Amino acid sequence: MAGNSDLDVAYVARLARITLTEDEAKTFQKQLDDVLKYVEKLRQLDVTGIDAVAHALPVFNVFREDAPRDWFTAEQALSNAPRKANGLFVVPKVVE
């Protein structure tokens, strides 16, 4: 059910692991088509020879000492888990 852009909201939502109702998919499709139409304006700019930047103030090769330090215990790491058992996170069966 793609709209006025190449974006197929229902398909991309599956990639992003978000279940959507049909109504939601329809609303998002229209709204995101508008946003994508707006960002088309970036095509007007000539970016030949311009480097892509991931950070405005690039810092390279940030190293630290490879030394042990105190961090969460297993108990602390599990403290917010919605389901846990035997010191592990519990998930639905993945492998048959």
Added chain:
Amino acid sequence: MIGNELTALNIADLQSLLRSREVSSREVINALRERIEAVDGDIGAYLSLDIEAAMKEAEHANVDLPLGGVPIAIKDVINVMDQPCTCASRILNGYRAPYDATVIQKLRAAGAIPFGKTNLDEFAMGSSTENSAAKSTRNPWDLSRVPGGSSGGSAAAVAADEAFGALGSDTGGSIRQPAALCGVVGLKPTYGRVSRFGLVAFASSLDQIGPITKTVRDAALIMNAIAGHDPLDSTSLDELVPDYVAGLGKDLRGARLGVPKEYMIEGIDPQVRAAIDAVVKQLNSLGAEIIEVSLPSTEYAVAAYYIIATAEASANLARFDGVRYGYRAENPKDVLDLYGRTREEGFGPEVKRRIILGTYVLSSGYYDAYYLRAQKVRELIRRDFASAFEKVDALISPTSPVTAFKLGERVTDPLQMYLADIFTIAANLAGICGISIPCGFAELNGHRLPIGLQLLGKPLDEAGILQIASGYEQSTEWHKARPPILSRLPKH
């Protein structure tokens, strides 16, 4: 001193009283509690409060430390040990932070007391705080209007004297815009100036934590406490931190200030434009030189931002999967059903929209056309600022093209909401620092609505924009104006 007078103080004045032992930190916490009980039912600035924990810390407060005994409200996107950190999202229901963010450790080291978690747009995505899954926050100047966002709870709390100062986070204007709409001061530091460790990530290359306060001096005080290198954030800058307070009080003679001609667009509210014209005159009379400059890539900033920010958000928010923390859908039939329904039920519409857009612009076949191109445009925007800063010390503009809008007015049109950030977004893309300070009022239907002046500075020149902001602030009375909600007395 009665409670209402106490909560009306700024941080610097509160500290004098604490240090002369005229009030105790416990009395301060108590006054805040009363103030919040009296007005927060109308404002809705706080998501959670732990008075008991704050009282315990107040007992041991060392008032001689730089922020000794001063409570600071924290946007609910920053981890405070043992407190909830909901990001105003259902997906973090029940989560309690098992650690302190670096900024919280630094505040504590400076003697401050983290006090209460404030409302925001879910995961800081929005410009009105209406995207909060918990509740809307109202503007203390007119309860039918939004406080701005995403740090709307922090800005409203400070404006309504429910906090002496607060921390916010700014990814595209989320500190500066609500500060402007609520008539308070908000500073977005240079990218890397303040550690992001413990800030729940929205767009990692744009996010910065900063202060929201009643005065410029208070913003400098908080910056002194939170700025600096952190080995736990590899993007934090290993540069010396100046004393931001010591630099205040210089006059503005000889300061060169640029007005970007591309910022004087149609769509600026006439009263906002008039206020900025008056600011220019005032700065001129204080001895500053006003120079027109050009930032030619300005009109592409919002488009580049919404590609880069959503791309990063789609990756960052992948961690919310119902396994390690937060909300989890009931009775999943398999692991994909667990992810899909947890995220369907846990995220609100704006967050879903942005994750979907971000996933799309990063996907094979579209990456070059959107994400890569946006990153190149980002470089053009950075160069615009770099060449403007060869001619001027700072740039001035409105913080927002409009004053506070009505609740519900823009929620159905995401694109219109995005365009509200037109003057603030470029600073995040370029990584530079910016501050919003009160510079006047618009009159609308018998309400006075605050207008914000934005000053943008060179990378790591927070000291420079704080000095200029302070010089302007001290020559006006705007920062002394109080919203009508303040006349309300605590209930007894």
